[in-house]
């Protein structure tokens with residue numbers, strides 16, 4: 478089979494489109510013929526050996542796929558050949574086939590396009606967990622979403638809106654922010670690059686501070702967030718796309734009576750699989766009712782995975798980039 482292989486660590490240009498052996502199938506394995514693969518920030522980290530998981534070389538990046546089941550292991554009860562599934566593989570997804578343990582597969586709702594299934598797990602799985610279980614977001618609360626045009630950011634805007642929050646979205650590019658208004662009707666858009674004192678704008682919009690802050694950027698964005706958070710606010714630590722891991726000032730946490738809350742979707746899904754499954758049922762239900770419409774700004778064939786990762790690294794993507802593998806997605 479073909480795969481986009483990382484044979485040596487480095488930037489996306491180092492990836493090689495090559496023939497490789499299909500993965501072995503264990504007794505609990507589900508073999509998926511991949512039709513679409515979501516592209517995520519951790520894919521950039523894993524090929525540079527900067528991610529928390531370090532698969533041995535060679536491997537393919539790609540943590541999430543959607544496709545058809547073409548073989549199941551002897552002990553698999555819940556899936557059969559022909560099922561349309563999402564696979565949460567962690568890596569090795571940029572390939573024509575991938576094998577996942579059965580608990581890492583989800584049956585897709587009827588009619589869901591493969592490209593939608595492929596972009597749901599990482600960004601939407603993380604965000605529904607972040608806003609519901611970790612952030613306890615309530616209807617009517619102010620939700621401040623940083624890096625809002627990115628993968629997890631657009632998911633936070635969509636899910637926050639569905640949960641009834643009032644949204645303030647930040648980002649570093651006016652054109653990308655304008656897309657958020659077109660796509661999701663976001664009214665309050667703040668450019669944190671051109672407005673260095675953006676925390677004052679947030680305080681003015683929200684009448685004092687945001688109740689829940691969703692931060693996938695880190696660094697100074699995190700520091701300033703602790704200065705525009707409401708009493709009893711929850712600052713959700715999602716990631717550090719800006720490249721700097723911040724330290725929280727304990728005096729500010731005390732004075733604001735707020736919480737700084739860690740979000741680790743992979744750890745949560747492994748420890749609380751039932752809640753994770755229910756989160757996906759919720760996402761599927763929202764999609765079926767037309768409430769969830771993931772934004773996909775870039776589509777590439779598998780062999781152009783480096784271009785997809787390059788677009789992500791250059792901050793050009795709004796929502797997600799997706800790879801199509803094999804035949805076109807219905």
Ligand SMILES: NC(=O)c1ccc[n+]([C@@H]2O[C@H](COP(=O)([O-])OP(=O)(O)OC[C@H]3O[C@@H](n4cnc5c(N)ncnc54)[C@H](OP(=O)(O)O)[C@@H]3O)[C@@H](O)[C@H]2O)c1
Nearest residue numbers: 518624627628629648649693716717718719740741742792
């Ligand atoms: N905690 C978890 O379980 C979990 C799960 C998934 C992802 N994450 C993390 O969340 C972060 C974002 O992931 P993502 O998939 O949403 O990435 P993404 O699509 O690339 O979005 C990241 C956003 O961050 C902003 N940003 C600010 N400074 C940046 C910089 N120096 N380089 C790149 N982007 C920068 C960009 O918006 P502007 O250009 O508008 O500034 C960009 O849209 C990553 O750190 C990822 O590892 C965490």
